[in-house]
Amino acid sequence: MSRAPASGRAEERSTWTGWLRARTLDAMPPEHLLPDTQPAYVASWIYVFGVLALTAFVVVCASGLVIALKGPTWWQVSSRGHFVNSLHLWSVELFFFFMVVHLWGKFFMAxxxxxxxxxxxxxxxxxxxxxxxxxxxxxxxxxxxxxxxxxxxxxxxxxxxxxxxxxxxxxxxxxxxxxxxxxxxxxxxxxxxxxxxxxxxVVPPIGVDLDGRVEGAAAKEAAP
Amino acid sequence: MSIEALVDLTGPGRYLDWRFIQISGANFAVIVLMLVVFVLALFLPFPGGRGAGKR
Structure with missing residues (x-):
């Protein structure tokens, strides 16, 4: 199946589905949604805390679904219930831990x-x-x-x-x-x-361009 | 040595007091740990992190 061009022709925009598809592809082209490269500056531990928080959130939701299915008698009395209940608590602790470090990192890089x-x-x-x-x-x-x-x-x-x-x-x-x-x-x-x-x-560090070089360095190199 | 011997989890929690600031020892430890992890994340080298341009 071939994909319509991102901009879309006039007839593609005449229906709401065509308009929505064109707008979505314009705003979020697949190469942006699922990139296979990242800028050089992303190779730092400070950039991993967002995805760590996301991973902890997945565990929070999965453990929460299990204890919701089984009910309070299970998670307050049985040993497996205690385990999943603890998993729910500790994944929340990790979620907040990673989210706060992520927040600090993003705050200080504006x-x-x-x-x-x-x-x-x-x-x-x-x-x-x-x-x-x-x-x-x-x-x-x-x-x-x-x-x-x-x-x-x-x-x-x-x-x-x-x-x-x-x-x-x-x-x-x-x-x-x-x-x-x-x-x-x-x-x-x-x-x-x-x-x-x-x-x-991903936002670059302050003073660094999208290629990971110090801003203005390329201009200085090009200058005679 | 069991973890219970290192950290007494059965008694009431310990609290730290500095004038108008009151915080439990556990919460204070977590905040310190977050700061340590934050600083380590800034300075520890990332595996395969060397190299210019896009990777």
Missing amino acids: AWRGRRALTWITGAVIFLASIGTAFTGYLVQQNFDSQWISTQAKDGINATGIGAFWNVLDFGQMLLWHVALLPLAVSVLIVLHILLVRKSG
Whole structure:
């Protein structure tokens, strides 16, 4: 099957599917989505923490699906349930660990440069949404820890006024936020974040061009 | 030696206090570890990282 040209002819843009296909291919050509080379400056450990966070998130979702399928009696009583429950907790710990190091790295290289503001913003919102997801996870453990955290948190949440519609003592509401709404939001934002990174490319270090050379060096070399 | 002998996980957690800052020992250790990993990621050589241009 041959692919239509990215720009699309006039007749291809006459239908909404043709218009959408042309727009998508213009914005995200396949060679950007699945590149087989990366700039030289990407060969640094500081660039691996984004994908490490993503990997931890996959484990979070997979272990969360298993404990959702099996139910609280399983993950609070059986040894396998304890293991998967711990896997869920520790993958969350690693997710935040890698995400924070990723955030520090991107902050100090000013990763919003080069029309990448939306990439930075989606990353910041993912971080905030992840905190909410982890917090609601603490609230739905169904043990003394979750009782303590929810009763302590209610005063702070109520003081903000959010408690009027977001009640941390409402187990059903917190459970649905934890297993449906917030994971869905984080997942969609992560997909958007990665697409934006693929669209604009990985941000170069400050003072380095896309080929990994110090900016202005090529001009100096070319000068007589 | 078991891990329990190194870190007592059964008792209440230890907290560090500096004036208005209060943080659990575990959270403080994680933050220090993140800083160490961040610095190491900046300075440790990446395998196959040498070479100019695209790879």
